[in-house]
Amino acid sequence: MNFTPLIFSVSELTRLIKKNLEELFPIIQVEGEVSNCTYHTSGHLYFTLKDSSAIISVVMWRSKVALQSFKIKNGMKVILQGSITVYEPRGNYQLDCNKIIPKGIGELQLRYEELKNKLLAEGLFDNERKKSLPEFPEKIGIVTSPTGAAIRDMINILSRRMPSVEIIIFPVKVQGDEAKNEIAEAIKILNEQNIVDLIIVGRGGGSLEDLWAFNEEIVARAISNSKIPIVSAVGHEIDFTIADFVSDLRAPTPSAAAELVVKDKSELIETINNLLYNCKNRLENLIDSEFKSISGFINSYAFNIPKQLIKNYSQQNDDLVHRLDKSMNYLMTNKKNQLTNFDGKLVALKPENILRRGFSIVRKNNKIISDANDLSLKDKIEITFKKGKSTAEISQK
Amino acid sequence: MKKSTKNNFESQLNRLQEIVEQLEGGEISLDESLQLFEEAIKISSESYDYLNNAELKVKQLIKSQTGKFDLSKFE
Numbered sequence: 001m002n003f004t005p006l007i008f009s010v011s012e013l014t015r016l017i018k019k020n021l022e023e024l025f026p027i028i029q030v031e032g033e034v035s036n037c038t039y040h041t042s043g044h045l046y047f048t049l050k051d052s053s054a055i056i057s058v059v060m061w062r063s064k065v066a067l068q069s070f071k072i073k074n075g076m077k078v079i080l081q082g083s084i085t086v087y088e089p090r091g092n093y094q095l096d097c098n099k100i101i102p103k104g105i106g107e108l109q110l111r112y113e114e115l116k117n118k119l120l121a122e123g124l125f126d127n128e129r130k131k132s133l134p135e136f137p138e139k140i141g142i143v144t145s146p147t148g149a150a151i152r153d154m155i156n157i158l159s160r161r162m163p164s165v166e167i168i169i170f171p172v173k174v175q176g177d178e179a180k181n182e183i184a185e186a187i188k189i190l191n192e193q194n195i196v197d198l199i200i201v202g203r204g205g206g207s208l209e210d211l212w213a214f215n216e217e218i219v220a221r222a223i224s225n226s227k228i229p230i231v232s233a234v235g236h237e238i239d240f241t242i243a244d245f246v247s248d249l250r251a252p253t254p255s256a257a258a259e260l261v262v263k264d265k266s267e268l269i270e271t272i273n274n275l276l277y278n279c280k281n282r283l284e285n286l287i288d289s290e291f292k293s294i295s296g297f298i299n300s301y302a303f304n305i306p307k308q309l310i311k312n313y314s315q316q317n318d319d320l321v322h323r324l325d326k327s328m329n330y331l332m333t334n335k336k337n338q339l340t341n342f343d344g345k346l347v348a349l350k351p352e353n354i355l356r357r358g359f360s361i362v363r364k365n366n367k368i369i370s371d372a373n374d375l376s377l378k379d380k381i382e383i384t385f386k387k388g389k390s391t392a393e394i395s396q397k
Numbered sequence: 398m399k400k401s402t403k404n405n406f407e408s409q410l411n412r413l414q415e416i417v418e419q420l421e422g423g424e425i426s427l428d429e430s431l432q433l434f435e436e437a438i439k440i441s442s443e444s445y446d447y448l449n450n451a452e453l454k455v456k457q458l459i460k461s462q463t464g465k466f467d468l469s470k471f472e
Contacts, residue, residue, distance in 0.1 A: 136407040146457065146471070155455060164406070164451035169471050170458045189458070189466055265448040268410075272441045275413045279437040282420035286430050 011088070018086035021093055025084035030056070030095065031103065034076045039065075047072070049080060049095065057094040058082075064098055070114040077103040108208055112215050115242055119217075124224045130248045131229040133261060134197045139166045140261060141196035141228070143186040146171035150204040150233075150254035157258035162265055168196055174203035179213035184222035191226055199226065200257045201243060202233030214241035223247050233257035355386040406447050409440050416440075 008016070032049035039045055043062030048055045058080060060068075072078065082097040102110050119125065140158070144151050146169060158165060170190060172182040183201065190199055201223065203211070213219060214234045220242045223230050232247035233254040244250040251257035297303060347353065351361060361384040362369045369375060379394045416437045420430060457471040 136410075138406075141458075155453065159453035162448075163453045164447050166454040166456065167471075168456050168458055168468065193458070193466065195458075195468075268448055269445065272410070272413065272444050275417050276437060276441045278417045279413075279420055279434055282417070283430055283434050286420070286423070286427060290427050 014086065014088050014091055017093075018088060021084050021086055027081070027083055028095075029079055029081050031077070031079045032056075034072050034078055035074050037072060037074050039071075045072075045097075047074075049078070057092060058097050059094055060097040060100070068100060070102070070110045072100055072102075079103055108212065108215075112242065115215065115217055115220070116245065119220055119224075119242065119246060124220065125245045129224070133229045133231070133249060136263070137165060137197035137261060139168060139196045141168050141170060141190045141199040143170045143172055143183055143190070143199060143201045144203055144254070145174045148174070148204050150202060153255045154200065154233075154258040157255055158262060161259070162262035164265075165262060175206065175210045175213060180216035180218050183213055184216075184218045187219075187222040187226050187230070191228055194228070196228060198229045198231065198261060200231045200233055200251075200254070200261065201247070202231075202251070202254045202257060203235070204254060205236040205239070211235050211239055211241055214243040216242075219243055220246045231257050231261060352386070355384070358386075360385050406444065409444055409447075413437055413440050413444070 030049065032051050034047050035050055035055075037045070037047040043065060045058075045060040045065050047058050049058050050056075060082075079101040080095060080097045081099040081101070082095050084093055085096045086093045123129065142151065142154060144154075151169065155167065158167060168190075170186040172186050173179045174183070187199065187201065190196055201214075201219075203214075211234055214232070223232070223243055223246045229248045231249045231251050232241065232243045233251040233256065234241045234243055235253070237252040240250075249260065251260050355361070363382045363384070364375065364379055366382075369381065375381065375394050375397075377394055377397055381392050381394065383390045383392060416433045419425060420433060425433070455471045456468045458466050458468055461467045
């Protein structure tokens with residue numbers, strides 16, 4: 001039997017393919033890697049999705065592109081949702097994409113990157129926007145869970161370092177769906193009430209999902225709008241949240257935040273001790289120099305005139321004493337010489353020397369007789385010669 | 398960077414620094430110096446008090462039934 005196939009026009013065939021394909025794949029999901037990605041100036045997005053052995057063209061219309069929270073790039077692994085359409089003028093079939101879901105890199109991570117880039121572009125992370133923290137806050141607002149370990153740690157540290165501060169806790173949920181709104185509102189209320197000098201916003205460690213509230217735009221905006229300086233303290237050292245970028249200061253942990261916002265009282269006491277020591281030291285120097293200037297006075301010419309007078313008198317006195325001494329000496333020497341002369345004469349007059357010349361001494365009853373009238377007949381007399389003595393009797397008068 | 402207002406302790410500490418500078422400047426009489434020194438002693442004893450004789454106050458800000466936010470003691 002002879003079978004003659006139908007003859008279609010190109011348009012008829014294409015229309016038939018279109019009808020069949022589009023009916024066969026009304027809504028599908030397909031997984032693959034992005035390549036040849038082009039964001040067209042019209043706002044539509046064109047790329048091809050491929051795996052190791054096949055490719056398919058993808059189009060995403062402007063209205064759908066706007067709903068995506070992130071940009072796609074070549075090499076990205078994605079799951080696309082959409083339908084197959086045929087573009088008749090070219091005879092192409094393509095995937096008309098409604099939604100792109102990232103694969104491999106988590107969706108949360110992508111949202112994080114997207115928001116981060118968006119806020120960065122708005123300048124919300126700029127250093128010029130960051131407020132300086134008060135050096136000595138008196139009242140510290142803490143937006144966190146009232147039951148976690150984080151708040152206990154912060155209370156302990158603040159109490160140890162600077163017990164003179166007051167803490168005002170604004171209790172909020174820090175995870176779950178309500179967390180972002182509660183945190184954002186707490187920041188807003190604390191600003192309205194204006195009762196604290198700075199705010200710590202944070203929570204202890206957890207999974208990316210647990211910390212997610214701190215990556216939400218509403219929280220980032222609340223922090224950015226705060227007139228009161230905000231310290232973010234979310235999770236552990238390694239966790240960086242959007243809140244950290246937008247806050248005035250990022251503390252790696254809640255405990256670290258408590259350390260950062262207040263000075264240590266023992267250090268302050270040390271500072272005061274030093275200042276006081278400097279005061280004391282300076283005062284002592286001052287007294288010392290006053291004392292020196294008084295000594296300067298004492299040594300001045302005017303002050304020393306009386307002293308000079310005394311010195312002069314003293315000198316005069318010394319002079320007189322000297323002169324007196326000198327004249328006395330002269331006098332004494334003189335007298336001494338005279339005395340020596342006398343001595344010579346005296347030596348000549350000594351009885352022994354007289355006796356040596358042949359004179360004798362006559363004594364009666366041990367009295368020297370120098371007058372013959374003192375003697376009577378028969379008187380016994382003693383004669384002393386140069387050598388020896390004799391006794392004699394007066395025989396004649 | 399915006400500058401926040403100073404509290405009492407901070408201004409006391411600043412005053413103490415000022416006194417040291419004045420004393421070190423040496424442009425003042427012994428009488429004035431003694432007065433400044435007295436002031437320095439007074440300020441530092443007040444500061445020691447502020448730092449040492451305080452107990453951390455912890456309160457919480459909670460929404461009351463009327464919708465107002467009130468401070469209460471935090472247990």
